[in-house]
Amino acid sequence: MTQQKILFISHDANRAGSQLLLLQLLRLLKERGVPMHLLLCNGGELEEEFAEVVTITKLYNTENSVSNPFSGRFLQKIRLYKLYEKQNAERENDRIIAELKSQNIGLVFVNSIANAEVYSDFLKFLHHLPVVLFVHELGMAVKLYTYEDHLSFLLKKTSHLIAVSNAVANHYVRDYNFPADQVSTFTLIDHDHIDEKLKNAQPELLEKTHAIPRDAVVIGGCGNAEWRKGNDIFNWIARRVIQKTAPLDVYFVWVGAGPQHEIYELIKSDIHLMGLEDRIILIPPTPQALDYISRFDVLLLSSREDPYPLVVLEAALNEIPVVCFDGAGGAPELIESDAGFVVPYMDISAASEALIKLILDPVLRETMGAKGRTKVLERHNTVKSVAKIEAIIQKYLPLQVSEKHDQ
Numbered sequence: 001m002t003q004q005k006i007l008f009i010s011h012d013a014n015r016a017g018s019q020l021l022l023l024q025l026l027r028l029l030k031e032r033g034v035p036m037h038l039l040l041c042n043g044g045e046l047e048e049e050f051a052e053v054v055t056i057t058k059l060y061n062t063e064n065s066v067s068n069p070f071s072g073r074f075l076q077k078i079r080l081y082k083l084y085e086k087q088n089a090e091r092e093n094d095r096i097i098a099e100l101k102s103q104n105i106g107l108v109f110v111n112s113i114a115n116a117e118v119y120s121d122f123l124k125f126l127h128h129l130p131v132v133l134f135v136h137e138l139g140m141a142v143k144l145y146t147y148e149d150h151l152s153f154l155l156k157k158t159s160h161l162i163a164v165s166n167a168v169a170n171h172y173v174r175d176y177n178f179p180a181d182q183v184s185t186f187t188l189i190d191h192d193h194i195d196e197k198l199k200n201a202q203p204e205l206l207e208k209t210h211a212i213p214r215d216a217v218v219i220g221g222c223g224n225a226e227w228r229k230g231n232d233i234f235n236w237i238a239r240r241v242i243q244k245t246a247p248l249d250v251y252f253v254w255v256g257a258g259p260q261h262e263i264y265e266l267i268k269s270d271i272h273l274m275g276l277e278d279r280i281i282l283i284p285p286t287p288q289a290l291d292y293i294s295r296f297d298v299l300l301l302s303s304r305e306d307p308y309p310l311v312v313l314e315a316a317l318n319e320i321p322v323v324c325f326d327g328a329g330g331a332p333e334l335i336e337s338d339a340g341f342v343v344p345y346m347d348i349s350a351a352s353e354a355l356i357k358l359i360l361d362p363v364l365r366e367t368m369g370a371k372g373r374t375k376v377l378e379r380h381n382t383v384k385s386v387a388k389i390e391a392i393i394q395k396y397l398p399l400q401v402s403e404k405h406d407q
Helices: 017-031 047-053 072-077 081-101 113-122 139-145 148-157 166-176 191-199 205-210 231-245 264-274 289-293 310-317 331-335 348-360 362-379 382-396
Strands: 005-010 036-040 056-058 105-111 131-135 160-163 183-185 217-222 250-255 280-283 298-300 322-325 340-343
Touching (some): 005 017, 017 036, 017 047, 017 105, 017 382, 047 056, 113 148, 131 148, 191 289, 191 310, 205 289, 217 231, 217 289, 231 348, 250 289, 310 322, 331 340, 331 362, 340 348
Parallel strands (some): 105 131, 217 298, 298 322
């Protein structure tokens, strides 16, 4: 009998945390010979990389597959245009459903609650199958990326929930009454891949592109600019720290803030009005993010909410201490009291004082940074992490997998 496949669902292929984590997971499962298929609900720059790992069904059109024999003006005039579009959509949906049915799916693996609507409304023919839900979102993101009825339905159908941190797991147990005995925590980081990139990183890139002094202390932030990430808080802390550490050369650098983000001009305006345009540097999203991160002396996680951001793990692997807020997500679970500082939620003063302590004490930075790396390697061992996911999958879809890569 042909082995049934796992259908993985990703809301898009953008270069962001949950998508990158899924891509790593698919690569590692492929090495074990796990039969898989991917439903990609939208495109993005990672699409080609996904295609190198797994077969894909796209829930979106990359081109017009049906030629229009009439002009749009004529169709609209005779009120057939909407009907024509509806029929095209129905034909495309039928094609996608047929393609998915042909894949012999035995388990649905939903990556992110952003896929709740697709699962609820489009994948009705799969509702009889067991579901593993991998959640990366806390309360603010839930409101942004899904509707309560869709999420409630998905949670009701979920056989097992995987969360990226204890903070996330507790959110769904507490606020949605999800059974605690059906919840696991898991995250994945490819140590070897990141270490290789860090080994070849160009920390001097920041000096080259923004002419900061070579002996400057750099406090870094990273992520797509948005209210949830706390770019405004980052700037408020920067002003306080720069004032208190003068005349030291202290710079604040945010990687991932560009003109494509809605709040970019507001961030720039604040920096300008603070008179800190030479000390707070904004770098647009870039594939060279790790080059900039490798130059950070401290990572400031200014997020109002961040389940367990990849940049914290990358910083820790690079032996960079982290300052973060308690109650804002999963980072405090790694940082604790020895890999940086966890300060009260939104306490600008406490965050500033923690940064100043690290700025003035290079030995403390080194000690805390080294501890962070040790904890990432101990707690997020790649082989153990993949085995944990595989064990969850095996509960609902017995698989014959290869063990040769562990030998």
